Amino acid sequence: MAILLKRAGFADFTLFEKAGDLGGVWRENTYPGAACDVPSSLYSFSFAPNRTWPRRYSEQPDILGYLERTADKFGVRDHIRFNTEVVGAEFDAESRRWRIETAQGEIFEADVLVPAVGQLSRPAVPDLPGADTFTGEIFHSAEWNHDVDLSGKRVAVIGTGASAIQFVPRIQPQAGRLTVFQRSAPYVIPKPDRAYLPLHHRLFRSLPLTQRAGRFATWSTGELLTMALTSAKPLGKLLELLFRFHLRRQVPDAALRARLRPGYPIGCKRLLFSNDWFPALAQSNVDVITERITGITPTGVRTDTAEYPADVIIYGTGFKATEFLAPMSIRGLGGRKLTEAWEGGAHAYLGMSVPDFPNMFILYGPNTNLGGNSIVYMMEHQARYVLQILHRISRGELSCVDVRPEAAGRFDTEVQRRLADSVWSGCSSWYREENGRISTNWPGLVWEYHRRTAKVDFSAYREVPAGERVAKAG
Template identity: 40%
Template sequence: MKTCEALIIGSGFGGQCAAIHLLRQGIRDFLILERRDFPGGTWCQNRYPGAAVDVQSPLYSIAGEPYPWTQMFAEQDELEAYTRYLLDKYQLHERIRLNTRVVGARWDAGSATWDVQSEDQSVFRAPILINATGPLSSPVTPDFPGRERFLGKSFHTNHWDRHFDVRDQRVAIIGSGASAAQVIPAIAPAVRHLHVFQRTPHWVLPRPDRKFGRFARALLRIRPIYRTVRTAIYWGLESRVLGFKYSRRLLDLVARRQAERLLRRSVADPGLREKLTPAYTIGCKRILLSSTLYPALTRANVSLHSREQGIRAINETGILTDDGQQIDVDLIVYSTGYDATDGVISYPVTGTDGRRLSETWKEFPRAYLGTCVPGFPNLFIVTGPNTGIGHTSALFIIESQMIYVMKCIAWLKREKRRAIEVTPEAEADYTKMIHTEMAGTVWKTGGCHSWYLSKSGHVVAMFPGFSFSYRRLARNFRPEHHRLV
């Protein structure tokens, strides 16, 4: 059994933020458990063609870690390089255990520690457990009838096979969300024919990307300039909440009109344009940023299949549609998203009195500040329920969570106690506030069914307000909302 002061599960940006903050707190005896054979999380795993971030790079980075980005919206290879830069700078490689898939975590009240078991039967013990597996770690592949009969190549975008050459191949991509919007323009010019199966169209806004020259990159290395750029981008993005939550008219006047102009300008065919026009309020589903998606969909070698031409079954040679059409393909790409709501934590977690987290979350996932759950002492969930942010950088929220987590740990040490947990009353009041505030947002009332909702119908992925409001809540640590053991 390996013992340490803290355990972090996941080595992506969430795990790295947790590790960096632990080091700043003076805690050096910790381990990061990573299920893959390489560290780095999302941006080292997702290597599909066209993969890039949809938040401006200077903001989609850790505060205090300037980086000479080459373009406004960094692509996968540069995000992977930034990830490895952080791992090297903070010497995290030596603290990461690769090929360590967690299969269970149990709280031991006697020793006030978490026992974490891996797939190879190894056990790790620590008083502090930080789950940083992230919301985009468990890909979902629909179980279409006959899927296993397909004799061609198939994979999820999360597991893109870079050894497979798509040139001159007949390809079907199932899904039309954020990943598909990046894959489609990247491969359309190379394939023989691309069939895009769209269940629901997304609103699309232009992607204001630009390359940074040598001089601009040099400026980004200067901390005051970097902070100024970050601040300007941050407040520009933060204004979107006014539309998402407070003014549907503002959404229509600004975002919807811009999206409609892009669609009209890019797609001349009225039939195709109708297929690509959503019937719900903009913002209800994730807004896509792309200046290349619509031109790719108008290519002669690209066919868009809407819901009426959905997938009835998959067979040996391809896809049988609902209208009886047989489409033979060489490759099926599943761009069908992740279990990012009900599957926040993929392994069983057992807290006090043998209670499972899955039981506590039976109705829907919930947590105080999206981070702590009553009955699960010293457990901190990075990007937990209602911490998603639809308008700005997820790293801003992660770093806000770390402010709260470190305040919890500091109070624990200062009071010389063994464990801390949020009270049921505090969690219940917080959750009530979240869903009361959520009631008027576009995510709840925009007329769509998105991955933001859990099976219960509650929006559990998004925080219903400004990100600075969340940070203020995280900074304002409330001892009366917690219980020390």
């Protein structure tokens, strides 16, 4: 968003960053093996290709380095206030401006508010009885304690999601005993990764079209994967066959294979990619436990039938993905809290605009996450969409706009209807609220989102008069 603002000639904007440096999820997640499961040719900005990615699927240090270089190249860093946590924002009806409050007690005013805090920034730590009594080291994978030496230790890993399948194979050779607690088995298929050779880098530099062709091929594959999860479910059967072949080839023990077979439709939870997850679990120093965890003792993890000793406990339990914009307090027209507007589940027109919250546009908001493609693609189109509105505001054609409730309602009804027919409705996952509502994922192809956000339909918005307290339909 900041880069597009600068390229469009906007200069008066500020980014508030809670941490001491940029990078978001790629700054925070430094666990062993942290990497992206989208090829880097697509998991990067279209306007800033990197000709020297070391691998097809890049790891955390390389992605963070790319973000830092890109921010410096486009002069974004000068606009960032680091170590500045926003705790709240309130819309002032008289001035039609946002009053933004930081943890330091500072107040800033802005014409437009763009929350861009993502969906995977707040670790989800299970509330297990006795966790505070554990005498060893305990931490979440997103807050990895690099001071802890795992060599020869008894390590308990709670969770088998996207982070766990990356760090477990890396720590397995170090651990004396590794106990993996699995609530539900994930579907894991091969990761078509490879290291790029100097020849690849020379080719990308001399013939950029080759890298763009790879980006398009990856994008197209992602669209097919999305279809397998939404509108063309028979394609999902092919993925399931691939999973079964992958499992049988890498896990010779039939009893272990049985524990590693999911009991839900493929794609219902996040589909994972790994070449070393199953081999790691098949090692002699690894146990996979499927019993329910009942608590943590001073010396280990307790289940319904046994206690498993541990020197170190690592949570691989993901993030609070459905708690959008938390813990910030956001108030719109009439002092209405965003948490009240989102009672029962977060929703936003095109994932960006919420009725009664004028001139607020969310990036990576409700129902814009993807099951099979690159979120960077989605966020670029969101930023371009917001930029269209800002151009109108800068030209004086608009001043303060609010999405019409009926437009937002029609959109949400459509999205939820389509999601009800998707594979994501078939099980409990981080895609869903406790009440079953899917508030994270987009129900269609990314091409459809591109088309629907390419040109702003200004009839879906209205100008908010100065002093208005309550939004009115129409």
